[in-house]
Amino acid sequence: MAAYRSEGTAANIWFDPTAKSAEIEVRLAEAGYLGRVADLQQVYRPDERRTVFSPDPQIIQFSDSSTIIHGNNPSDLSGWVDSMLSQISTPAMPPLLSSAPSEDERQQIQSNPFQFCQTSTVQVPSVTYQSQVPQMDLDSGIQLVHLLMTCGESVQRDDTPMAISVIDEMRSILLSNNINTTFGIGKVAGYFIDALTRRLFTSGGGSSSCCCDFFSTVESEILYQNFYEACPYLKFAHFTANQAILEAFDGHDCVHVIDFSLMHGLQWPALIQALALRPGGPPFLRITGIGPPSSDGRDSLREIGLRLADLARSIGVRFAFRGVAANRLDDVKPWMLHVAAGPAAKEVVAVNSVMQLHRLLTDDVDNDATSINSVLGWIHDLKPKIITLVEQEADHNNKNFMDRFTESLFYYSTMFDSLDAGGGNNEQRGLAEVYLQREICNVLCCEGASRTERHEPLTKWRARMSGAGFKTRHLGSNAYKQASMLLTLFSGDGYCVEEIDGCLMLGWHSRPLISASAWRIGDDVRNSNCSTDDNSTLMMNNNNNGGSSTTNSSSSTSSNNNINSN
Amino acid sequence: MHCHPHHRRRIEKSGFHNVNNYDGNTANVPFNLNDNVDVLAEILSRLDGRTLGLAACVCRLWSVMCRQEAVWEQLCGGKVAKEEKSVVIALGGYRRLYHICVGPVQNRMQDVDEGRRRSIRWGRHEIQLFMSLFSIDYYERLGCGSRGSSLMFLCKAR
Numbered sequence: 001m002a003a004y005r006s007e008g009t010a011a012n013i014w015f016d017p018t019a020k021s022a023e024i025e026v027r028l029a030e031a032g033y034l035g036r037v038a039d040l041q042q043v044y045r046p047d048e049r050r051t052v053f054s055p056d057p058q059i060i061q062f063s064d065s066s067t068i069i070h071g072n073n074p075s076d077l078s079g080w081v082d083s084m085l086s087q088i089s090t091p092a093m094p095p096l097l098s099s100a101p102s103e104d105e106r107q108q109i110q111s112n113p114f115q116f117c118q119t120s121t122v123q124v125p126s127v128t129y130q131s132q133v134p135q136m137d138l139d140s141g142i143q144l145v146h147l148l149m150t151c152g153e154s155v156q157r158d159d160t161p162m163a164i165s166v167i168d169e170m171r172s173i174l175l176s177n178n179i180n181t182t183f184g185i186g187k188v189a190g191y192f193i194d195a196l197t198r199r200l201f202t203s204g205g206g207s208s209s210c211c212c213d214f215f216s217t218v219e220s221e222i223l224y225q226n227f228y229e230a231c232p233y234l235k236f237a238h239f240t241a242n243q244a245i246l247e248a249f250d251g252h253d254c255v256h257v258i259d260f261s262l263m264h265g266l267q268w269p270a271l272i273q274a275l276a277l278r279p280g281g282p283p284f285l286r287i288t289g290i291g292p293p294s295s296d297g298r299d300s301l302r303e304i305g306l307r308l309a310d311l312a313r314s315i316g317v318r319f320a321f322r323g324v325a326a327n328r329l330d331d332v333k334p335w336m337l338h339v340a341a342g343p344a345a346k347e348v349v350a351v352n353s354v355m356q357l358h359r360l361l362t363d364d365v366d367n368d369a370t371s372i373n374s375v376l377g378w379i380h381d382l383k384p385k386i387i388t389l390v391e392q393e394a395d396h397n398n399k400n401f402m403d404r405f406t407e408s409l410f411y412y413s414t415m416f417d418s419l420d421a422g423g424g425n426n427e428q429r430g431l432a433e434v435y436l437q438r439e440i441c442n443v444l445c446c447e448g449a450s451r452t453e454r455h456e457p458l459t460k461w462r463a464r465m466s467g468a469g470f471k472t473r474h475l476g477s478n479a480y481k482q483a484s485m486l487l488t489l490f491s492g493d494g495y496c497v498e499e500i501d502g503c504l505m506l507g508w509h510s511r512p513l514i515s516a517s518a519w520r521i522g523d524d525v526r527n528s529n530c531s532t533d534d535n536s537t538l539m540m541n542n543n544n545n546g547g548s549s550t551t552n553s554s555s556s557t558s559s560n561n562n563i564n565s566n
Numbered sequence: 567m568h569c570h571p572h573h574r575r576r577i578e579k580s581g582f583h584n585v586n587n588y589d590g591n592t593a594n595v596p597f598n599l600n601d602n603v604d605v606l607a608e609i610l611s612r613l614d615g616r617t618l619g620l621a622a623c624v625c626r627l628w629s630v631m632c633r634q635e636a637v638w639e640q641l642c643g644g645k646v647a648k649e650e651k652s653v654v655i656a657l658g659g660y661r662r663l664y665h666i667c668v669g670p671v672q673n674r675m676q677d678v679d680e681g682r683r684r685s686i687r688w689g690r691h692e693i694q695l696f697m698s699l700f701s702i703d704y705y706e707r708l709g710c711g712s713r714g715s716s717l718m719f720l721c722k723a724r
Contacts, residue, residue, distance in 0.1 A: 239698065269705035270698035276653055277697065307708045311701065314656045481691050489671060 140173050141185045147173075148189060151196055152405040160200055167193055167200075183420045188413045191437050192444075199445040215438065217292050217300075223438070224263055226431035231422050232495065233514045236483055236506045237354050238267035240516040241388035243479040245350045246274050248386035248518075252348040253283045258337055258382075260329060260356040262289030265304040267352070272312050272319070282317040286347075288337050293325040301325060329360055330371040334378045349384040357461075358391055361454040363399055376468035380521065386473060387519040391461055393505060393512040396443045397454040408443050411513070412436060418508040421494055458503060458515040470519040474502030479516075600627050607631060611640040615669045635660050642668050642696075643688045653697070657704040666703050667696040 147170045154163035170193050180186050215223065228234045249255045255275075259267070268287060275282045287308065294300045301323030312319035326332045340347050360372040379387065394411040398404045415436055419429055442453040462472070480499050483506065487495045498505045503517035599606055610621060610631055618641075622632035631637070638660035639651070654663055668688075688696070 239695075242698075264709070266702060266705070269701040273653065273657075273697055273701035274694070277650055307705060310708055311705050314704075315653045315701075316656075478691070482695060485691060485695050489674070 140176075144170060144173055144185055144189045148192055148409065149406075151193075152402050155196060155199060155405075156401045163196065163200055167197060184417070185413070187420075187433075188409070188416050191412070191416075191433075191440055192409060194437070195441045195444040198441055202445065217295055221263060221300075223431055223435040226428045227435040228266060230428040230432035231419055232487060233506060234266075234354070235486060236497075236504075237390040237514065237516055239270065239482055239486055240475065240479050240504055241352055241354065241390060241518075242267065242271045242274065243482055244388050244473070244475055244518040245271060245352065245386060246278070247476065247478070248350060248473075248520075249275070249283065249348060250278070251280075252346075252385075254347045255283045255350070256286040256288065256339065256347050257350045257352060258288045258290070258339075258384075260290050260351070260353040262291040262301060262304055262323070265289065265308055267354070268308055269311055272308065272317050273315060276315045276317050284318040284320075285312065286320045286322070288322045288324060290324045290326060290329070290332055292327055299323075328371075329356060330375055334382065337382070339382050349382055351379055351382070351384045351387040353388065354390045355392065357389065358397075358454050358456060359452040361397055361456065363448070372464070373468070376464070376470075380469050383521055385520065387465075387470065388516070389461065389465070389519060390514065390516045391458070392455040393457055393507070393515045394455040395457050395460075397456050401444075404443055408440060410511075412440055414508050414511045415513060418494060418513070458500075458505070458517065461515075461517070465519050466522075469522045471522045472502050473518040473520045475499070475504055475516070475518055479504060600625075603627075603631070607634070607637065611637050615641060615664055615672070633661065638664050643693055650693075650697075654700070657700050663696065663700050667699050671696075 147166050151163050151166040151170070154160075154166060170189060174181055174186060174190060174193075181190055224234075245257065257268075257271070259265075272285065275285060287305075289301055289304065291301050305321030305323055309319050309321055322338065324332060324336050339349055357372065357375070360370075360375055362370055362372075364370060392411075395407050396404055396411070398407070416433065419432055419436075422429070439453045442451060443455075446452075465472075480497065483497045483504055487497060487506075494509045496507050496510055498507065498512065503515055505512035505515045507513050599609075606628070610618065610628075613621065618632050618637065622629045635655070641664050642654075642660050654660055657663075671692075
């Protein structure tokens with residue numbers, strides 16, 4: 001731990017650009033990192049504006065945590081000796097003299113690969129190295145990447161002093177003029193260093209309350225709005241889901257959409273307009289929006305509902321809105337949604353979840369009575385015509401901290417790169433980055449119940465939905481064409497849309513970042529009791545009078561407003 | 567058409583547009599575009615957005631003509647179904663639709679494809695996308711205190 005500070009010259013190694021790579025390798029080896037600086041160039045290929053990580057297991061070796069070398073930890077002598085012995089037996093001993101690697105050295109390294117990251121499914125394309133990037137920047141960038149990994153490992157081992165010293169070194173690099181902190185690895189590293197610092201310095205690792213809940217509801221909405229404006233991910237989500245819902249509602253005159261996260265309701269104007277223009281005329285549309293209760297006395301759900309009703313009235317769509325205020329999705333009970341069920345009901349239901357279901361996941365994978373299963377259960381009982389599910393395409397729900405750290409480093413650097421290349425003014429982009437930073441902090445700093453950003457890749461969601469009795473509903477070529485067209489309007493050439501098994505994925509330079517899929521009820525009918533009120537059927541039969549009714553959810557003060565319009 | 571040889575000589579000599587009255591009088595009337603508003607409208611409806619903006623600065627009549635919805639309707643894709651037209655009018659009109667959605671997209675595509683200044687014929691999918699974006703724009707304008715349009719991305723140059 002004190003290896004970096006004990007000698008005056010050693011402390012300068014990290015940010016002295018003229019330090020020989022041999023000395024750097026010595027330092028890295030002391031930290032348990034067996035690698036060669038020359039080989040590190042395979043890992044980090046900086047473009048002018050891109051951060052691309054290539055987890056090539058053949059080039060990088062990271063010693064197993066059980067044999068890691070503590071530079072100056074005298075109590076771990078046996079571990080140090082073990083690691084020395086194991087190094088002698090493994091042929092891949094890094095030469096301390098910087099020289100061109102001979103052929104058999106390369107083969108030795110390749111014959112003993114160690115998985116750099118546990119989840120090796122991340123496939124990132126290699127970007128050709130452009131020589132405009134000054135060598136200084138390149139070396140600093142590489143150093144930053146490996147310091148980040150070292151720090152992550154230290155945090156996983158609960159080696160706080162080592163982690164803190166590595167963080168200090170990274171900060172020094174960022175403060176020196178060797179790296180540009182406005183884009184690429186410099187910027188991403190800044191955010192990750194911040195998250196690691198939070199994790200180290202908040203008490204108890206934040207199991208009870210998350211250290212990242214520093215935004216009020218209003219501020220969260222502002223961040224969301226800026227994220228919506230600065231990059232196409234949310235627009236893609238909304239447009240794709242709307243297209244699927246529109247196709248599912250074809251031929252039905254009484255339709256009901258349940259939105260798991262209303263926010264500003266930006267998804268729904270386009271659907272209302274599309275329903276107004278569909279051949280055969282618009283149906284009677286009901287939207288039920290779920291959102292957090294507002295803290296400052298304003299009833300934001302009702303305001304959104306009024307705006308949507310205004311729009312619907314202008315273009316001639318019969319419309320009704322209901323708001324359900326709840327802090328968590330599992331606080332919502334099905335009866336609050338007032339879905340008419342039974343054989344006489346003509347109403348067709350669509351459930352829309354944009355980046356909400358992952359908040360219900362827990363670390364407990366075997367327990368059947370978890371939140372996600374109960375929510376999927378009552379969704380199934382509603383018998384919806386279609387469920388649209390949009391989620392981040394990343395594996396951030398690992399119990400292992402280092403896995404989450406590596407995964408999120410790749411994912412969010414890609415995200416930040418796409419933000420850099422996109423349009424939008426600096427203010428929008430900055431607030432969008434804060435929005436992402438909040439996610440990063442939650443993924444890295446929080447544990448247990450307070451960690452809500454539990455992203456899982458589409459493959460896991462498919463398994464989960466199939467297990468809950470749902471079947472895939474293909475999204476179709478119209479959705480694909482619309483998504484492609486939307487992307488051509490955005491500046492920044494790197495976006496790509498892929499269609500995989502009927503689901504659409506939007507990514508940046510062939511790294512998928514967000515996935516959209518649609519589901520329907522499977523053919524086997526599960527035994528379920530449809531718990532609905534009989535009163536609900538009164539409401540849905542063309543009740544065009546204005547009025548409002550309130551229903552409280554059990555664990556939060558809330559109001560449940562009903563707004564109708566012609 | 568019978569043309570009296572006496573009239574023919576006058577046409578050849580003067581080059582003016584000849585109004586042929588049946589009682590034999592001819593008058594030499596210079597053709598003034600501003601007097602033939604329908605012809606003007608036809609011409610204006612074939613211009614692209616930027617030229618229309620320039621044309622609106624010529625004189626008062628032209629300024630009024632350039633604000634006509636019919637002109638911008640042409641630019642936004644030509645004749646559309648009746649329901650669509652009523653929706654577009656309700657959401658703010660064709661001129662705004664062009665200004666917000668169609669124009670920026672067209673400019674962007676013309677940046678890519680140099681030299682094509684004629685208005686592009688939009689397909690079904692494009693029109694649906696424009697309508698969606700237009701409805702979002704209307705919705706944001708409804709909101710009190712919403713700072714800026716989320717469609718600003720359309721206006722940014724590549």
